Amino acid sequence: QKEVEQNSGPLSVPEGAIASLNCTYSDRGSQSFFWYRQYSGKSPELIMFIYSNGDKEDGRFTAQLNKASQYVSLLIRDSQPSDSATYLCAVKGNAGNNRKLIWGLGTSLAVNP
């Protein structure tokens, strides 16, 4: 079982729609959860991070965390063509490994005009 799993996609949504990106993780002791966006040929950029159960909103982005289900998601409202990228989920582990991120393979999102 992979430690952090994401659907590779591509996920295709029309402009203006809500894009929903999902991520599951295997280590129940995981403490912090991060969403990064990576455009082709560029380095990842941080979108949001969350460490408490529930929702966290920042502009058009909402991160949702459910530790009981070991599930974290990212919602993008009013999707724009510029949101087309690969979205990477990353999980920071327990105290023994708390500075190293475990990465999913990413979900490719395409927002169609």
Added chain:
Amino acid sequence: GAVVSQHPSWVICKSGTSVKIECRSLDFQATTMFWYRQFPKQSLMLMATSNEGSKATYEQGVEKDKFLINHASLTLSTLTVTSAHPEDSSFYICSAGAGTLHSPLHFGNGTRLTVT
């Protein structure tokens, strides 16, 4: 805040030469920095964890004698690709964070290395 600067952004070198890549945390101190490599259309691969004042920790399969890492200060880590070969051509990215449990990693802009 939290800016990571990486230089150079691209480099072309001849086979057999060495290339040094610098990674700086501009507005925070980073006791730990991470070096990644990414081949086209593939996922990020962690190469090594750079620890200030001590030896780097390399991931399995990464040659420590080929990829020399030096983390001499709280704001600077360097990766030197020694005796580079065409198969070392890749996108190298460094990242750093404040080091606390919930602090995110911030990435440099990456270095595209082409070995001819």
